Amino acid sequence: MPVSTTPRRAPDTAARILDVAERLAQVRGYNGFSYADVAAELRITRASLHYHFAGKSELGAALVSRYTARFAQSLAEIDARGLDAPGMLAAFVTIYAEVLSGGRVCLCGILAAEYETLPAPLRAAVTRFFDDTGTWLARVLERGRAEGALTFSGDPADAADAILGGLEGAMLLARTRADLARFGAAAHALLRCVGA
Amino acid sequence: MPVSTTPRRAPDTAARILDVAERLAQVRGYNGFSYADVAAELRITRASLHYHFAGKSELGAALVSRYTARFAQSLAEIDARGLDAPGMLAAFVTIYAEVLSGGRVCLCGILAAEYETLPAPLRAAVTRFFDDTGTWLARVLERGRAEGALTFSGDPADAADAILGGLEGAMLLARTRADLARFGAAAHALLRCVGA
DNA sequence: GTCTATAGGCAGATAGAC
DNA sequence: GTCTATCTGCCTATAGAC
Numbered sequence: 406m407p408v409s410t411t412p413r414r415a416p417d418t419a420a421r422i423l424d425v426a427e428r429l430a431q432v433r434g435y436n437g438f439s440y441a442d443v444a445a446e447l448r449i450t451r452a453s454l455h456y457h458f459a460g461k462s463e464l465g466a467a468l469v470s471r472y473t474a475r476f477a478q479s480l481a482e483i484d485a486r487g488l489d490a491p492g493m494l495a496a497f498v499t500i501y502a503e504v505l506s507g508g509r510v511c512l513c514g515i516l517a518a519e520y521e522t523l524p525a526p527l528r529a530a531v532t533r534f535f536d537d538t539g540t541w542l543a544r545v546l547e548r549g550r551a552e553g554a555l556t557f558s559g560d561p562a563d564a565a566d567a568i569l570g571g572l573e574g575a576m577l578l579a580r581t582r583a584d585l586a587r588f589g590a591a592a593h594a595l596l597r598c599v600g601a
Numbered sequence: 602m603p604v605s606t607t608p609r610r611a612p613d614t615a616a617r618i619l620d621v622a623e624r625l626a627q628v629r630g631y632n633g634f635s636y637a638d639v640a641a642e643l644r645i646t647r648a649s650l651h652y653h654f655a656g657k658s659e660l661g662a663a664l665v666s667r668y669t670a671r672f673a674q675s676l677a678e679i680d681a682r683g684l685d686a687p688g689m690l691a692a693f694v695t696i697y698a699e700v701l702s703g704g705r706v707c708l709c710g711i712l713a714a715e716y717e718t719l720p721a722p723l724r725a726a727v728t729r730f731f732d733d734t735g736t737w738l739a740r741v742l743e744r745g746r747a748e749g750a751l752t753f754s755g756d757p758a759d760a761a762d763a764i765l766g767g768l769e770g771a772m773l774l775a776r777t778r779a780d781l782a783r784f785g786a787a788a789h790a791l792l793r794c795v796g797a
Numbered sequence: 798g799t800c801t802a803t804a805g806g807c808a809g810a811t812a813g814a815c
Numbered sequence: 816g817t818c819t820a821t822c823t824g825c826c827t828a829t830a831g832a833c
Contacts, residue, residue, distance in 0.1 A: 432717050433715075433717050433718050434630075434632070434714060434715055434717075434718065436630070436632045436633060437632060437715065437717070437718040510714075514714070514770070514773070515714050517714075517773040517774060517776065517777050518630060518706075518710070518711050518713075518714030518715070518773050519629075519630055519633065519714070520773070520776050520777055521628050521629050521630075521633070521776070522629050522630065522633040528777070531777055532777045532778065535774055535777055535778070536778075557790075557793070558793065559786075559789075559790060559793075560786065562786075563783070563786035563787055563789070563790045564790050566771065566774065566783055566786065566787035566790070567767060567771070567787040567788075567790035567791050567794075569770075569774065570767055570770035570771035570772075570773070570774045570787055571763060571766055571767035571770055571771075571791065572770070573770040573773065573774065574710070574765075574766035574767055574768070574769040574770025574771070574773070575762065575763070575766035575767075575770070577710070577713040577714050577716070577766070577769065577770070578713060578731055578762065578765065578766045578769065580713065580716050580717070581713050581716055581724070581727055581728045581731055582728065582731070582732075587759070587762055590755075590756065590758075590759035590762065591759055591762035591763040591766055592763075593755075593759070594753075594755060594759045594760050594762070594763035594794065595763050595767065595794070597753070597754065597755075597794065598763075598790065598791065598793065598794035
């Protein structure tokens with residue numbers, strides 16, 4: 406078949422809008438950026454943005470949807486690497502560290518802070534992100550403990566919450582200190598919490 | 602001296618403004634409330650607010666200032682109770698749990714999420730809050746370890762960051778699940794991190 | 798101290814031409 | 816798909832009367 410399936414190198418405006426909006430949201434939050442910000446950066450008009458995403462809440466929902474899908478893919482890749490539980494936790498922390506080193510925080514972490522002001526569909530999507538990620542973490546923790554590679558007491562779901570919340574909080578704190586190293590140290594301390 | 606030093610029961614409008622604004626900020630964030638919101642709740646006009654606080658950034662600074670002072674007072678009260686280190690950590694967690702049970706999150710935690718959009722004086726005040734609180738926590742942790750009441754490895758400052766960030770993050774996550782109990786469980790898991 | 802009135806800007810959003 | 820033009824509403828802020 407001569408017809409190439411190579412993705413168009415061309416604009417794909419919707420994706421570029423998501424790229425810009427995602428970065429703005431991860432730095433300034435959902436309430437901290439506007440259609441005007443995105444449009445200016447892409448050198449198009451606000452009206453054009455409305456063609457691709459009917460409103461800001463739809464853009465926000467698309468943002469979380471894509472972010473969650475990519476995050477799930479990252480977790481699946483960790484699953485596929487055949488690591489032991491401590492290795493999986495370390496890889497999990499690395500995802501967060503890379504986001505932070507890009508000057509961003511977790512999209513759903515910053516949206517969680519704005520939770521009470523978010524449109525309902527966005528709230529539901531954020532909740533789902535944490536449920537999914539917490540479930541993955543709890544599974545890793547439970548398996549690691551069963552195999553003797555991890556040591557902690559209590560419900561794996563609670564330990565998962567502590568690690569997940571700990572990483573989200575550590576990211577936010579790291580920005581107030583402009584100190585990436587302290588994030589790594591705090592993350593390391595969190596993992597020691599479960600014997601990793 | 603016959604002139605009573607009893608504080609006026611009267612309005613004290615500035616304090617009432619701070620009370621309302623503080624609650625709004627702890628629920629919706631700095632970017633999530635307006636002068637109009639505060640004014641409507643107090644049944645005064647926006648113009649009156651400007652009489653007491655020149656602008657929103659000044660109001661925000663006053664908010665963080667009062668919050669930090671009260672928080673420091675709470676820590677001083679813990680110091681004065683003659684508890685052992687684990688008891689002090691438990692009391693520290695209780696402060697957070699009480700805030701959350703009131704449907705709020707830590708003022709400086711939510712401001713940390715909005716950090717990049719805050720006026721510079723507000724940013725500095727938030728940074729100071731975490732530095733002060735982290736210093737207090739690290740001191741408790743170090744003393745507890747020296748006395749054999751706590752067991753953890755590494756720099757007490759790193760463990761302090763893990764606990765502080767962990768509590769801030771756990772508060773934000775708890776709201777997305779409307780589940781106060783899970784905050785308590787996560788906090789408990791964090792304290793076990795240092796042997797408490 | 799509190800008000801009315803108003804300014805000036807920016808937000809999200811829509812209609813309709815091209 | 817992208818534009819210009821426009822709408823409506825909310826925001827912070829100020830001037831000046833009471």
